[in-house]
Amino acid sequence: MVRVYRPYSNWFYLPTALIYGVLFLVPTFASLYFSLTRWSLFESKFIGLDNFKLFFQEPALVKGFVNTLIYAFVTSGSKVVLGLLLAVLLTSQIVARGYLRSVVFFPVLVSTIGVGLTFTVLMNPERGLINGALSVIGIDGPGWLTDPKWALLSVAAVDVWKGVGLATLIYIAGIVSIPREYVEAARVDGASSWETFRRIVLPLSRPATVTVIILSLIGGLRSFDLIWAMTRGGPGFTSDVIASVIYKQYQAGFYGLSTAGNVVLFVVVTAVILPLSWFLNRREVEM
């Protein structure tokens, strides 16, 4: 047996393992137990699966679940399409390319809560800049965040504005790493720009697409901060997502119930992402 020489002792793992254990493993397993209890911060009582039963009876949950899926797929889809288009634009020979790249990426760096509060002001139906600008050209803008039909989509739009920079960055990296030879060979064969894009750039940036889809889908499924900053799930319950339903239960002091909700959210995200990740990665290998 060959003993691999390692300069560092395994004890070096200890600090990280300790932090990981205390801040992640212990709470994760404790939450599995507490999801089966009704607890206040002062005491807990074991009640079996009642919390899960109650959680699934929650009327806000169905709405929240549907909204979560809508939100996740709308933001994820828009980020893929817009991210790819922006990346193609920003890898071509255009004026001020470096500057434009920074502009697209900049929103990613801003605090989500800050973005949320800013857009809440901009989207105010009576005094907001957006409807003010629309009224100049004669359009009577809707109550972006106060109309139940628009609230969730408005938040999703802001999420896309904020997150598309990251998708673009991943796509730029993917497109730049495509060998120039393919494009040159295609040009020699007389391919048009559209054909080059369709036959070369699109298939070869598949790994980037997979990354963007998975990252933005996970982000969308457990999105909370932006929605909370902009609508708090309102008006009423119309823009509630699973995470905001859980947060409200936690705020109300239903700790057992909200812990059960988190366990459910954990399972749902895993159930969506694991098969998807497996499916997307498998196709990549086959190609």
Add this chain to the structure above:
Amino acid sequence: MTFRPDMRGLAVLAAGTLALTACSAGSLGSSDDSGGGPGASTVTITYLIGNQDQDIKTANQIVKDFTAKNAGITVKTETRPAGTEGDNLVKTRLSTGDMPEVFNYNTGSLFQAIAPQKNLVPLGDQPYVKDLDENFTKTVTADGQVYGVPGGGFMGGGVLYSIPVYTKLGLKVPTTWAEFMANNAKIKAAGGVAPVIQTYGETWTSQLFVLGDFHNVAAAEPDFADRYTKNQAKYATSAAAVKGFEHTQAVHDAGYENTDFASAKLPDGLRMLAQGKGAHYPMLSGVIANMVDTYPDAASKVGLFALPGDDASKNGLTVWTPGGNYIPKTTTGDKLEAAKKFLAFFASPDGCASLSKAAPPTGPYAVKGCTLPDDVPQAIKDMQPYLDKPGGSSLALEFVSPVKGPSLEQITVEVGSGIRKAKDGAARYDEDVKKQAQQLGLAGW
């Protein structure tokens, strides 16, 4: 693929930080104590209050007046967020033993939820307890022990109305819902003024048609609160209780709300009322001080009437008891003595005088021997007749029953915005309170 649920991580982190601060605050505190014998040294206690302007102003004034009379005691103030966020903070600090020596918190159902028997110092042996209004002590009593001292005056939940609009149109203060709606129709026909102000940009303000209607519910069904606590009466199935939801829907259906009701906030509502751009604003009298502060005219231009019900002869005001001041069990020794003195000051006429100096009162005080100053705003004066009349006022439901659901404000926003019908909203609220009752471990749920 790793995934970390945000909430849980955050909660643990918060608990961790709190535990850490608990250690440091504790050790700092004890080093303070070792300063010297009683009398010679000063004792420092901290008073935790809400972070609203009014709370801070009041606390500063009362601390100033208290320390002027008690040279050996220094009181520092610390603020916490209001609403459900504050509830969480109070519970967390109590359970980690990190609560300051004195803290201000709600009475009634929220008071019951912080496990007073386990966490608070009982005050039954204090001489001033007999001077407290019984309506108040009922709401800070657990297992026969009194735990709190009032931190302000009673509040009324009714309709604030613009007196100039009423004089101009020759309207009369309504005592039934039909009269109220007739007034609204006239105001709307006159044009230029929104009949009913609603401010759903701040969701809690949407609940008054339901919560403020409780006197009318209790007048029609005197045992409602009792049966409600025992899971026998429901909002959706009680003819009297569902009215609150129906009224919320009615003003929306009739188009009586201000056009920006969905995004307006409390300050917008107060501005409209004070400037006569809105006629009615269902609200708590607690906001009056703030309004008068910004619009001095409003002191004489805004009045208050109780939410009208079906029966003019039974019409009366729904009353909220003031928040309480409590001492956690973690306060001991010199600090406990100082904290008790501080509470005794709150429960004395001097304390009330100090409160009145800080801000116009929200209503009559809960301490015997305290009187309201003569220059109180008109809306506060309008509360007095209801309180003086036998059977003219009732405590709000949250003070006579521990059952209160957390989602009422979202539900009333939906009902008042036309997203959901009244009956459906009431049924949904009944579902909502079920969770609270189970969490409290009440019998019959």
